[in-house]
Amino acid sequence: MGALGTVTTNHFLFLSAALFIIGMVGVLVRRNFLIVFMCVELMMNAVNLSLVAFSRESNTLYGQGFAMFTIAVAAAEAAVGLAIILAMSRRIASVDVDEFSALRD
Amino acid sequence: MTFDALVFYILAAICVAAAAGVVVARNPVHSGLFLVITFFHVAAMFVMLGAEFLAAVQIIVYAGAILVLILFVIMLVDPDNMPELHGARPIQRSLGAILALILLLEVGLAIVNRGFYGPGGNATLGNIALVGGNTQALGYVLFNQYTLPFEAVSLVLLVGVVGAIVLALPERLGEQIRLRKGTISLGHPRGTEEALPTGPAGESPIFTPEDRVETEAVGGTRELILVGDGDQYTTVGGGDRRR
Numbered sequence: 001m002g003a004l005g006t007v008t009t010n011h012f013l014f015l016s017a018a019l020f021i022i023g024m025v026g027v028l029v030r031r032n033f034l035i036v037f038m039c040v041e042l043m044m045n046a047v048n049l050s051l052v053a054f055s056r057e058s059n060t061l062y063g064q065g066f067a068m069f070t071i072a073v074a075a076a077e078a079a080v081g082l083a084i085i086l087a088m089s090r091r092i093a094s095v096d097v098d099e100f101s102a103l104r105d
Numbered sequence: 106m107t108f109d110a111l112v113f114y115i116l117a118a119i120c121v122a123a124a125a126g127v128v129v130a131r132n133p134v135h136s137g138l139f140l141v142i143t144f145f146h147v148a149a150m151f152v153m154l155g156a157e158f159l160a161a162v163q164i165i166v167y168a169g170a171i172l173v174l175i176l177f178v179i180m181l182v183d184p185d186n187m188p189e190l191h192g193a194r195p196i197q198r199s200l201g202a203i204l205a206l207i208l209l210l211e212v213g214l215a216i217v218n219r220g221f222y223g224p225g226g227n228a229t230l231g232n233i234a235l236v237g238g239n240t241q242a243l244g245y246v247l248f249n250q251y252t253l254p255f256e257a258v259s260l261v262l263l264v265g266v267v268g269a270i271v272l273a274l275p276e277r278l279g280e281q282i283r284l285r286k287g288t289i290s291l292g293h294p295r296g297t298e299e300a301l302p303t304g305p306a307g308e309s310p311i312f313t314p315e316d317r318v319e320t321e322a323v324g325g326t327r328e329l330i331l332v333g334d335g336d337q338y339t340t341v342g343g344g345d346r347r348r
Contacts, residue, residue: 065243065246
């Protein structure tokens, strides 16, 4: 753990952890499906930050390559997720995650 | 404190604050705008970590594509369908806060006590500069060792786009188009004085030929166009309006 005056990998890891946990709280607390979706994107970004930080620390580029794949898959996931939001808002006239209970009941 | 550290702390503080804004904002559009702030700051972090290409990709894909998509969907969803924030979920909120504190403590301990194992690679800043920069070095890695996964990602994107179109299509598109023939077509539904019958929840009001309402010429001020099919139509009323 480096001194407070210099930026080390741990700094980025702490920031990543903070972003991830904020996103997780959003997923747990919010009821609007759109906000939940944004929080999932936030968590993905936090993980990307961790990957790139480790990549920097270990002097390899694999973490950055992995983050590239994560971003690409996140784009596909965004398209499908938003289409699901549209379909649900059209079918049950709500984007409340508490209303999406057809599989639970 | 070095200049690097100062920049890092400022960026990190704004980043975390904007991320918190995503969660607490009442308006989904505000959440989206907070999210774009977070994305830009994560991109700045990528620059600080020497991943310039990834920073550009981050801005183009996340801030450029995904966020615009989210904003479009926010505008497509009826605001009445959005659930209220702070709608009394006390159990979830307190549980979320407790879980967040525990997890932050746990991850913090893990970060502080972690060790680095393995030989480490040769992609030092000097070596990366030798091959021309971060973009070139990342290109070598992607297209030498990860060519097949790279192509597989293109397939994932294709399937994702097809799935998104299938999901987002109206469920009875063909039926709606069939019913739309032989109905009254107005410039705008609010152009008539009579209230139009509303369809089932979430659907546009569409006349079936059985309960079709033939409105008389309304008042003579607004024009009514009765459409048989694409080729024949008659106009009623609205005589004094310039066309």
